[in-house]
Amino acid sequence: MWLDIGIVVLLIVGAYCFAVLTGFQTRMLARRSNRRAEDMYGQFADSPRKQRRYAREHGGTWREGP
Secondary structure, three states, X not given: OHHHHHHHHHHHHHHHHHXXXXXXXXXXXXXXXXXXXXXXXXXXXXXXXXXXXXXXXXXXXXXXXX
16 A cells, blocks of 8 residues: 555656656746847858859859848
């Protein structure tokens, strides 16, 4: 009987810990930020030459500027 109660308590504690951990991760991943995609794009952009070549290969045009 004590074993059954212990298993139920462990399951409840495990479910609670999972819920707390999941809520923490959700808050961390969904928090507000002052960074915008436009601000971060410069870190990942190719050189203008590569961008022109890519546009040419895919049938598009590339133009400098916003």
